[in-house]
Amino acid sequence: MLPDLDNQLKKGILSIIVLKLIAERDMYGYEIIQLLDKNSDGYYKLKEGTLYPILYRLEDNELIESYRVISAEERKIPRKYYKITLKGRESLKHQIALWKLFDSTTNKILCI
Template sequence: MDRLNQQLKKGVFEILVLKLINEEDLYGYELLNRLERESHGTFKLKEGSLYPILYRLEDKGFIESYRKKLSSERKVPRKYYRITETGIESLQEMIASWNDFKTIIDGMLSSWREI
């Protein structure tokens, strides 16, 4: 059951990260905060969990990174992520698949009865 739980979370986090980056270019720390805030504290990722997701999405060509320096006070530019056309298409497919999956599971669970 743990493996299934891990696989479900892995897929969900990829969809959520892509969805957030689709809304606007974000850097890692912003992504962590947005995930936590928009999930009302349900999804609290550590940087060590987020970056493998970002690298995987980048390797698949769904997102790309760039560096941007925002102020003269900051010496090191931040690494931002933006979604690619391939990423937008994949996100649409992922959302459609997720909705199909959810519909099937909801249907099966609504007919659940105690034995």
């Protein structure tokens, strides 16, 4: 296997995966990290330094928005949640279609 292929493939799909998770429900950063790790059986073990630039880029492109919530039970420090925008939903739909095309075409070429 090419040394960097695994990392390159992950980097290429992470924005779509993060956007998809946020489309399912509003989430905060640490929750996204935990859910990715759990749902991928440990394949996507993200660090905050990897996730937050993705979240900031999605927010800069107006695909997600953030808001803060103070939980009385847990702590007094506001937790930053992310939610998908209408533009984000449209973009996600398009990105998933592109991914499906990429996946099926690549599998066809590789005879999988």
